[in-house]
Amino acid sequence: MPVAPREYIKRAVQKIREVWRHWRTFREIDAGHRYQARYHLHQRRTRRGLVSRYWKPVSLICGPILIFAGFLFIPTPGPSYLIIAIGMWLLAGEILALARIFDKVGVRLGRVWHRIKDLWHALHVVVKVMIVCALAILLIHTVYALFDG
Numbered sequence: 001m002p003v004a005p006r007e008y009i010k011r012a013v014q015k016i017r018e019v020w021r022h023w024r025t026f027r028e029i030d031a032g033h034r035y036q037a038r039y040h041l042h043q044r045r046t047r048r049g050l051v052s053r054y055w056k057p058v059s060l061i062c063g064p065i066l067i068f069a070g071f072l073f074i075p076t077p078g079p080s081y082l083i084i085a086i087g088m089w090l091l092a093g094e095i096l097a098l099a100r101i102f103d104k105v106g107v108r109l110g111r112v113w114h115r116i117k118d119l120w121h122a123l124h125v126v127v128k129v130m131i132v133c134a135l136a137i138l139l140i141h142t143v144y145a146l147f148d149g
Contacts, residue, residue, distance in 0.1 A: 035092035042093035063091035
């Protein structure tokens with residue numbers, strides 16, 4: 001029996017809301033436990049029959065493809081890191097060892113990212129101080145040239 005367009009749209013919206021809720025939950029979990037929590041949640045849902053039997057092959061095929069594509073697109077503007085995270089998220093739902101590795105790598109990358117941000121902010125301060133010094137020297141030179149000449 002065919003599904004009415006209105007019912008199809010209603011199901012699609014419900015599915016999008018569910019995916020969004022899972023993504024928000026994933027982001028709220030502390031770094032170092034996100035992917036393992038994703039694995040356990042996915043396995044519970046699979047045991048209850050809430051996940052399609054085709055999901056595992058799709059995850060195992062699309063996950064590595066998305067990760068690879070995300071790394072290819074890093075130099076370009078766009079959501080490359082989000083693509084990598086989605087690929088990792090797909091694989092972490094199926095393989096616990098990968099979930100643990102992704103958690104460890106995520107924590108280390110987070111530390112590196114915070115160091116880079118701190119360095120970037122420090123460089124901003126250094127550049128601002130250099131600009132102020134250059135302007136002060138230019139001003140002193142201009143004033144000296146006006147009164148000397």
